[in-house]
Amino acid sequence: MRAHASVLHLDLDAFFASVEQRDKPSLRGKPVVVGGTGGRGVVSTASYEARRYGVGSAMSTREARARCPHAAFLSGRFHAYREASAVVMALLRELSPLVEPLSLDEAFVDLAAAGLPDLDVDTVTQTAQRLRARVYEATDGLTASVGVASSKFLAKVASDLDKPDGLVVVTPGTELELLRPMAATVIPGVGPATAERLRRAGLHTVADLERVSEEELVRLLGRAHGSGLHRLAHARDDRAVEPERETKSVSVEGTYDTDLTDTRLMESLLTSQAKDVARRLRASGFSGRTVTIKVRLHDFTTLSRSTTLASPTDQENVVGRLARGLLAELLAHPDSEAQVRGGVRLLGVGVSGLADWVQDDLFGDLLETGPTDPTDAVEPATETEPPEPPRARSSGWAPGLDVEHDEHGRGWVWGSGRGVVTVRFETRESPAGPVRSFADDDPALHRWQPPDLDPPADP
Incomplete structure (x- = not known):
């Protein structure tokens, strides 16, 4: 590990759902689920309002609807997520030349390369606070949770401790003190199955894991998983922040x-x-x-x-x-x-x-x-490069799709079926707007995308 808390991990909170709530005023403060909307779809992201009902990513849409039937279930809008992500990644690269994106909404930043006057806890804390404020302002209200620590593992753990919209800085030398009382599930990879194996062996916390030999963990979990778990339970992680490489x-x-x-x-x-x-x-x-x-x-x-x-x-x-x-x-x-x-x-x-x-x-x-x-087919559920909105089975007007009407202006698809498409007319800059229904082949209704993208074909 590093001598200073100089690895920053930023995670945009419930990113896809937050972008949808930002751009759809009527959904602010309400449960929103983004992903496949069909019966065999998969949840990509759920807002914190939906998470209170137990909805989470990689869950089937069928189960999500059972848990939170009153949520708004929307298909993805890649152009909006890509735009917001680009703004945030640009801010990170202004801060440091060493930025390692993990997905559209998540990245590591090497503060040691940021040219800060010092890497003491006060300096990195103030730097992280300014970064979060800039993200909120530049994205029109998206929040980020940030962790800063002496390694990637600890920075990621720290960013999860005070979600949403939180900041945790782990003072160098206190890493094990922070980890020991935590449940073993705080370590990436300790899911339900692994946690049950550890429980049967009497291992419940990181402190329990720390007291067990690597050989014992390998016997319980296999060589790769056991060795990795032993290393992280001792807060050992010397991986560098690797900047993004352009690929064709x-x-x-x-x-x-x-x-x-x-x-x-x-x-x-x-x-x-x-x-x-x-x-x-x-x-x-x-x-x-x-x-x-x-x-x-x-x-x-x-x-x-x-x-x-x-x-x-x-x-x-x-x-x-x-x-x-x-x-x-x-x-x-x-x-x-x-x-x-x-x-x-x-x-x-x-x-x-x-x-x-x-x-x-x-x-x-x-x-x-x-x-x-x-x-x-299972509908896409991706956190890095989500698809353009899939065509709904009934009419082609997928829920959440950006549309524009020749008379009423811009809005988004509230729902569709039986030859009818219902649109709520509102945008990020407007208050919650009215809802109107049209025939799904109404020539005045069109799909909408930003001007820099090719106009999409109407359903």
């Missing part, structure tokens, strides 16, 4: 509040991400030869697997099949399997080796990646 690829990543351990759920999420990667490839006129999956574990270790095709593709079935195959390959290795079973906090699919052409029929016999009816 199209990718989608998802970060989840609860670590993933269910292989079928991970396969479904990869399938959804592959679908969106392929859509974005086609929209950009590109195809790609190399498919990569990214798996970030409970302890922030990142694993990846890649495979390269003979010719480029832009087909979601091909990308999805290869992504699931790469996950299976990862799980086939004993060490990797133990690491993944310990908990996955981020999944991603990317395509690189881009080209501006595709051999259309090359993979005609390989399209066997699951349901052929697109309405049967």
